[in-house]
Amino acid sequence: MRIKTAGWDARYFQMTFQLIFLSYGFLWLHWNTELISGLIFITSGFVFQYIADVLFIKKNALAIRNKNNWQSVLVSCLSLCLLLKTNGWFICVLASAITIFSKYIFRIRGKHIFNPSALGIAATVYLTGNAWISPAQWGSSIVLLFAITCLGCIVVTKVQKLDVTLAFTGTYAALLFARQVLYQGWPLDFFMQSVTTGSLLLFSFFMISDPKTTPDHPAVRIIWAMAVALISFYLTAFKFVNGAPIWVLVCSQPFVPLLDLLFKAKRFEWKTPSVEKKFSIINSTIKPSNNYH
Amino acid sequence: MKQKLFILSATIAASPLLYSFCGFYVSKADATLKNKTSQVILVRDGNRNVITMFNDFKGDTKDFAMVVPVPVTLQKSDVKVIDQSLFQRLNDYSAPRLVEYYDENPCEPNNRRYKALSGKVSGVMVDEAVVTKSELKKDYHVKVEAQYIVGEYDIIILSAKESNGLKNWLTDNGYKIPKGAEEVLDPYIKSNLKFFVVKVNEQEKKKLPGNFLRPIQISFNSPKFMLPIRLGMANADGDQDLVVYAFTRKGRIECTNYRNVNIPTGNKVPLFVQKNFGNFYDNLFTHQWQRENQDVSFLEYAWDVSPQNFYHCDPCIATAPSEYDLVQSGVWWLQKDWSDYSDVNDDNEDDNLSRNVHFTRLHFRYNRNHFAQDLMFQVTPNTETFQARYVITHPATGNFTCDAGKKYIQELKSRRRGELAELTSLTGKGIDNWQDAASASNDEEDQPEAQYATLLQQANAEDEESNRSVAGIVLLGVTMLGSVGLMRWKGMI
Incomplete structure (x- = not known):
């Protein structure tokens, strides 16, 4: 059984949008150093994926090697390219390693716990102290344009589910609006600048919405996204934490398996041709999944 | 083409800087006071902030007054005045620079020429702070949290419940609030900010030589790493320039709510630029600012200026800030009790690490339309060096x-x-x-x-x-077409 989405893999859509966003950075905003670190993220990502395939999959008797893993690797690595800034190539390699291996190491009941790129970013920033996130690197006006286009594309093509994205963005924006405009009395453009940051856009469309690391139950999923938004808002507005949503997401994800256990529901699987052929029904929440995304 | 050794060119001020504060002036007379360019030193490590504001107020000092929103109530020990020449030294050292190269005649043996640079260091005076009194103004819903004299300044820290009260208090106490400032007072009050109100104490001023006002330095603990610029927009016509000199222990600072852009550097420019480098850079800055949609933070300089690091620039156009300058700027982690020898035998390496100082110079040009928010910053671990540097080559x-x-x-x-x-x-x-x-x-x-x-x-x-833009559009088009093609090939659309 599979949650109904569009007829094709959402990761192609994500990849396209991430590539457009990235090319905008390279061509218009002249991100020159990011080109090299971007190449390192992607190359090392694929190398680590190969190593992980060799190390982990052969040991697992139930495993069927998924040939279509490259979409997940590319989407995760592009997220790193777009969000993470580092002091050196070895930090990039470390971030890729955490991103890729986290999917194999942190697993409960066949589902990986953390969103790979969110964990990769958070762990690299926290552990090395040599990486950081630049939330404003796209400027404000273009982000709004991208957000609207992105939302439009999803609505028209139904390529991925919007429930988590809308629940998170809606709650977060509503709370910011209530505080900044209604309570503090700042003009509307002050609020617009707060919500149109590139990192927030990428986070809400491509990170928190990852169906593999959100609760299976639809209602629980929405409440969970709203809770992430609430805590992120608190940390941003009152504690002045930069990049709060990513930290909150990573900290909240260990609770997702617990929520899945309490509120049982059908599990999401990427719709990829190879998976379809080899096993089409994954209905059990107890049996380990073979799909290493 | 052979290029033999380079010679350092003299430092030229990037643009005519009219120094003033990031707060707003509240005139006590009807004089129209404008502030166009501000210079600020920011020092940040952990939650500790030191902000030094430099003022080049021209006019009768009786008319000078300033309001700066601050996150906490500042005590007398948190406020001091410092010598204004510090700003000149920081500006000279970090300003955009012109570098000269000399071609070697391929038909003749080379002849080398050097020019030397000199820097000057002057003394710094720090005045004692004196507490006078504190009082409660109930009628205005304005509370005077602290009141004291520091150097030539009368300082009052106010907290308010609502903007009308604050406005009335200021008006009734002889401060004239510029048009447009009222509407931003309320958001600041609701953000729990206090108001640091400064005016000149004429008696104290008379004791000092010269007719200038010294920079005020404030220190406080707050997780907020920001500069309030919205109040400063109240009494400025059009665009205002702000130069920020930041010192941190870890690395560069960057803006978290405006795009960070490096000013173009390393470009080879014609020889005649040397004659009017100030004008050249002014044009360059304005053009780049317009190109970047007027809402960015420009990086002009970034370097490790730790006392243990002797390589402070390449080329240096002025003497690098001394350890004394850094301490005066507010870099508290360099302060050392020289009479205490207990750490002599300690591991020096740890000591050196904790004495790291990274210098960032940011240049903003802001106006109300493009800067809706105050400037928010973060300290990044980025230790990459940067300088705005332009090259001329003598034939x-x-x-x-x-x-x-x-x-x-x-x-x-x-x-x-x-x-x-x-x-x-x-x-x-x-x-x-x-x-x-x-x-x-x-x-x-x-x-x-x-x-x-x-x-x-x-x-x-x-x-x-325009060529670059065309190339950009073509590349983007190819990317999109490629993606669509891939999807079509995969049978998805």
Whole structure:
């Protein structure tokens, strides 16, 4: 059984949008150093994926090697390219390693716990102290344009589910609006600048919405996204934490398996041709999944 | 083309800086007080902040008053005045620079020339703070949290419940609030900010030589790392410039709510730029600012200026800030009790690490339409060095009759055409704008056919910018088409 989405893999859509966003950075905003670190993220990502395939999959008797893993690797690595800034190539390699291996190491009941790129970013920033996130690197006006286009594309093509994205963005924006405009009395453009940051856009469309690391139950999923938004808002507005949503997401994800256990529901699987052929029904929440995304 | 050793050019102020604060002036007379350019030193490590604001107020000091929103109530020990020459030294040291190179005549042996630079260090005075009194103004719902005299300034820290009360208090106490400031007072009150109100104490002022006001330095603990610029927009016409000198222990600072852009650097520009480098940089900054949609933070300088790091710039255009300068700027982690020898035998390496100082110079040009929010910053671990640096190259002298010499002339011509195109691309001024400057430099030239004035007539003004945009659109189109093609191939659409 599979949650109904569009007829094709959402990761192609994500990849396209991430590539457009990235090319905008390279061509218009002249991100020159990011080109090299971007190449390192992607190359090392694929190398680590190969190593992980060799190390982990052969040991697992139930495993069927998924040939279509490259979409997940590319989407995760592009997220790193777009969000993470580092002091050196070895930090990039470390971030890729955490991103890729986290999917194999942190697993409960066949589902990986953390969103790979969110964990990769958070762990690299926290552990090395040599990486950081630049939330404003796209400027404000273009982000709004991208957000609207992105939302439009999803609505028209139904390529991925919007429930988590809308629940998170809606709650977060509503709370910011209530505080900044209604309570503090700042003009509307002050609020617009707060919500149109590139990192927030990428986070809400491509990170928190990852169906593999959100609760299976639809209602629980929405409440969970709203809770992430609430805590992120608190940390941003009152504690002045930069990049709060990513930290909150990573900290909240260990609770997702617990929520899945309490509120049982059908599990999401990427719709990829190879998976379809080899096993089409994954209905059990107890049996380990073979799909290493 | 051979280029032999470089010589450091003299430092030239980037743009005429009219120094003032990031707060707003509240005039006590009806004089129209404007602040156009501010200079601020920010020091940040952990939650500790030191902010120094420099003021070049011109006029009767009786009319001077300033309001700055601050996150906490500042006590007398948190406020001091410092010597204003510190700002000049920081500006001189970190300002955009012009570098000279000399070509070697391929037909003759080289001759080397050097120019030396000198810097001057002057003393710093710190005045004692004196507490006077504290009082409660119930009628206005305004609370005077603290009141004291520091140096030549009367300082009051106010907290308010609502903006009308604050406005009335200021008006009734003889402060004139500029039009437009009222509407931003309320959001600041609701953000739990206090108001740091400063005016000149005439008696204290008379005790000091000279007719200038010294910079005020405030220190406080707060997780907020920001500069309030919204109040400063209240009494400024159009665009205001702000230069931020930041010192941290970890690395560069960057803006978290405006895009961070490095000002173009390393560009080869024509020789005649030397005659008016200030004007050149002013044009360059304005052009880049317009190109970047007017809402960015420009990086002009970033370097490790730790006392243990002796390599402070390349090239240095002024003496690097001394340890004493850094301490005066507020870099508290360098302060050391020199009479305490207990750490003499300690591991020096740890001590050195904790004494790291990274210097960042950011340049903002803001206006109300493009800067809706105050400037928020973060300290990043980015330790990469950066300087705004432009290169001029003097041609070789002598005769070029040998084969290599003829080749050199050809190369010189092509290089100079490139320099002219670069000048246009950087400053946005068409090649015709530089005609006079190019002609004026002719008397220095040996080779008539390689003169800028001659080349100008031949040069085709290439609009590099539009070419880049076209290339961008083409590439983006190819990416999108490629993606659609891939999806089609995979049978998804």
